[in-house]
Amino acid sequence: MNAPVLTLDGPSGAGKGTVSRTVASLLGWHYLDSGSIYRALAIAVLQAGVALDDVAAVTDVAHGMSLAFDCDSELSVWLNGVDITLQLGTETTGKAASIVAAYPDVRAVLLQKQKKFRQQPGLVADGRDMGSVVFPDAQYKVYLTANAETRALRRYKQLIEKGIDANLLQITQEVEERDRRDRERATAPLTVPDGAIYIDSSNMTIQDVIDRVTALVR
Ligand code: DC
Numbered sequence: 001m002n003a004p005v006l007t008l009d010g011p012s013g014a015g016k017g018t019v020s021r022t023v024a025s026l027l028g029w030h031y032l033d034s035g036s037i038y039r040a041l042a043i044a045v046l047q048a049g050v051a052l053d054d055v056a057a058v059t060d061v062a063h064g065m066s067l068a069f070d071c072d073s074e075l076s077v078w079l080n081g082v083d084i085t086l087q088l089g090t091e092t093t094g095k096a097a098s099i100v101a102a103y104p105d106v107r108a109v110l111l112q113k114q115k116k117f118r119q120q121p122g123l124v125a126d127g128r129d130m131g132s133v134v135f136p137d138a139q140y141k142v143y144l145t146a147n148a149e150t151r152a153l154r155r156y157k158q159l160i161e162k163g164i165d166a167n168l169l170q171i172t173q174e175v176e177e178r179d180r181r182d183r184e185r186a187t188a189p190l191t192v193p194d195g196a197i198y199i200d201s202s203n204m205t206i207q208d209v210i211d212r213v214t215a216l217v218r
Contacts (some may be wrong), residue, residue, distance in 0.1 A: 001122045002118065003118050003119050003121065003122050003123060004029075004122040004123070004138075004139045004140070004214070005118060005122065005123045005124050005125055005130075005132070005137075005138035005140070006023065006027075006029070006123070006124045006137045006138065006139070006140040006141075006217055006218075007126075007127075007130035007131035007134075007135055007137045007141045007142065007193065007196075007215070008020050008124065008125070008126045008127075008130065008138070008142045008143075008213070009058060009127060009128055009129065009130050009131050009132070009141075009142070009143050009144070009190065009191075009192075009193060009196070010054060010125075010128075010143055010144040010145055010190075010199065011145055011151065011152065011175075011178075011179045011182065011183075011190060012035075012094065012175060012179065012182075013146070013151030013152065013154050013155045013175055014087070014144045014145050014146050014148070014151060014177055014201060015128045015144060015146070015154070015201050015206055016035065016127075016144050016161050017035075018206055018210075019144065019206065019209050019210055020033070020124045020125075020126035021033075021071065021073075021074075021075070021123055021124075022210050023213050023214050024049070024071075024123075024124035024209060025218060026084070026210075026216070027121075027122060027124070028121060028178075029121060029122035029123055029124050030062070030117055030119055030122070030123045030124070031071045031075075031123070031124050031126075031189070031209075032123060032124070032125040032130075033069075033071075033075055033125055033126050033127075033128065034067075034110075034114055034120060034125065034126060034129075034134070034197070035097065035115060035126070035128075036069070036075060036077050036088055036125030037067065037110055038097040038100065038101045038110070039077050039088045039094065039097040040065065040066075040067055040077055040084060041058075041061065041065060041097070041100055041106065042093050042096035042097040042099075042111070042218075043064050043079060043084050043087055043088070043093060043096075044061050044065045044079055044098060045058050045061050045096065046063075046096060048061055048099065052096055052099045052100060053099075054131040055103050055105065055106075057074075057107040058100050058103060059106055059109060059111055060105065060115075062100075062106050062109040062110060063109055065080060066081070067079060067081060067113070068080075068081075071077055071179060072108070076127075088148050089158075089160075089162070091174055094136075094174075094178060094179075095178060095185045097117055098178045098181050098182055099181070100163065101128075101185075102181065102185040102186075102187070103187075104186070104187040107188055109188055109195070110215070111133075111134060111218060112203075113146060113205055114134050115135075118135065123135075128188070128189075128190040128212070129188035129189075129190070129191075130193075131193030131194075131196050132188065132191055132193040132194075133188045136193070136194075139198065140216050140217055141193050141194075141195050141196035142196055142197050142199045142205070142213055142216070143192045143193065143196040143197070143199070144199050144201060144209065145199070146200060146202040147200075147202045147203045148172065148175060148176055148179070149172065150201075150202045152168065152171045152172035152175045152177055153168065154174060155171050156168045156171050159171075197216065199213075201214060203204060204209055
C-alpha cells in the first residue's frame with residue numbers, strides 16, 4: 001500500500017517549512033522540502049555558468065545533478081557531494097529557483113525525484129504543487145498562506161536572525177514578484193489543490209498552525 005502523504009502548499013514565507021518539518025517530526029514521518037530541490041538546481045545552474053534562460057542546458061543540469069538530504073532538526077542538502085545548505089536560503093537562490101521551476105521539462109525531470117520520497121510510515125511534502133501534481137492522491141492536503149506584508153516581514157526577520165543583511169522593502173518586492181511568477185506559470189502553478197484545507201496564518205502563531213495541521217492527521 002502507498003504510504004500516507006500530507007501535502008502543504010502555499011506561497012513563500014507562509015510558514016510551510018517550519019510547520020512541515022515540525023509536523024513530520026511529531027508524526028515520525030519523512031519530510032520533503034521540494035523547494036530545496038528547485039533551489040539546489042538553481043545553485044547547480046549558476047555554478048555551471050549556464051544562463052537561467054537556456055532551457056535545454058538547465059534541463060541537462062537537472063538530469064545530471066545528484067542530491068542528498070539529511071533532515072534532523074534542520075535540513076542539510078548536498079549537491080554532487082558538496083554541502084550547499086548555507087547557499088540554499090538566499091534570495092538570489094530563491095529567485096533563480098522560481099525561474100528554472102517554470103520550465104515544464106525541468107519539472108518533469110524533478111517529478112520522479114520527488115515521488116521517491118513517499119515511503120512508510122508516511123511523508124509530509126512541502127511546496128507549490130504537492131497536492132495538485134506530485135501527490136494528487138494525498139490523504140491530507142493543506143494550503144497555507146498569509147498576506148504578503150506578513151510573509152515579507154517573517155522572511156526579513158529570518159534573514160536578520162541568521163545575520164544576513166536584509167532590506168524589508170526589497171524583500172516585499174521580491175516576495176510579490178516570486179509569488180506572481182509561481183502563480184502565473186503554465187505548468188504546475190501555485191494553486192489551492194482540490195480537497196485542501198485552507199489556512200490563513202496571518203494572525204496565527206506558528207504553534208496554532210502546527211496544532212491544526214497535526215490534528216488533521218491524528
Ligand atoms: O519553497 P521555496 O521558497 O524554497 O521554493 C523556491 C522556488 O522553487 C519557488 O519560488 C518556486 C519553486 N518551487 C516550485 O516551483 N514547486 C515546488 N513544489 C516548490 C518550489
